[in-house]
Amino acid sequence: MSDYVTGLVADWARERPELDTSSMEVVGRLLRVGQILQHRLDAVAARYGLSHKGDLDVLTALRRMGPPYEQTPSRLAKGVQLTTGGMTNRLDRLEAANLVARRPDPSDRRGVLVYLTDDGQRVVDNALEAIVAEQEALIGTLSARERATIAGMLGQLLTSLGDRGEERVGAVG
Amino acid sequence: MSDYVTGLVADWARERPELDTSSMEVVGRLLRVGQILQHRLDAVAARYGLSHKGDLDVLTALRRMGPPYEQTPSRLAKGVQLTTGGMTNRLDRLEAANLVARRPDPSDRRGVLVYLTDDGQRVVDNALEAIVAEQEALIGTLSARERATIAGMLGQLLTSLGDRGEERVGAVG
DNA sequence: CTAATATCAGCGCTACTGAGATCT
């Protein structure tokens, strides 16, 4: 078994032998795996017309909230780590594609509420199933036991990195 | 322990209970960890003046080759998955920063060779040490045994995804 | 002649910043 990182580490061992490359064996692979998975999942989303990278994130964020699949732009922006200006652009795109719509917020006349249209609900539900299927295919070589092990360690790592889930971003949903 | 993905999965269990979210426990965490690590490492690179995302990749690619730290733009572009046009832009930036320089390729008068300047060698060597230190800090909570386990599983995963290391990209080096 | 190398100009995409209008 010789992946991309194996070669990297070999290079550094030759060029900078005093460098401790043990962390690279983990971090390098994590980054590499993340890139490949993200790329493959983006391709799946694109098959559902979601060729703009962050669009699926917005749709799934709304979908995950449950009916009536509605949220303010500000809170959506926080959820996907975007400025409100950036969210305006994204929502314009999604609204033009008829996947979301805006309506005035009845409880705050400064604001608006964004909600999934019927089309948007259909697209996100279909896309999500395809995404999950692709995820399953991507990690198909890992046994149930290995999955539990790696998920546990990554969870520990995320927690140690301060990840609490207040801000839910990307990562398919 | 409750990270970002824990909340995600709980949302989907409520909204789409028939969906098998087990792959998301792994893939979601891999993506999330990758994002966080990349972000933190980018910040370290920025401290060395490498605020443009792909710049460190080019410098490390040259550094890893050993003296005289030299390569053609085409091969560099392949190594970091970039078009030659994109590489021209990057090299212009790096050359303006006096980190690399170009000279005519003596063996092919169509081409040029890019090499690390003395400044470039200093910067990449210093940045690399800082990157490795940051990596160590980031995964500090994992024991040696856990690191070996996760590195092994990720290597298996990368191999199954077709990663062979012909094209060495990003991922710190 | 075909293919490869590097560059350049023009384009597209995406997000950010800061200003402005509205409202709490």
Next chain:
DNA sequence: CAGATCTCAGTATCGCTGATATTA
């Protein structure tokens, strides 16, 4: 009045495409 919400215009980053000149 301070602060929040959203939008908009302008700007920046970054890579790609396709054309070009040169050489293998």
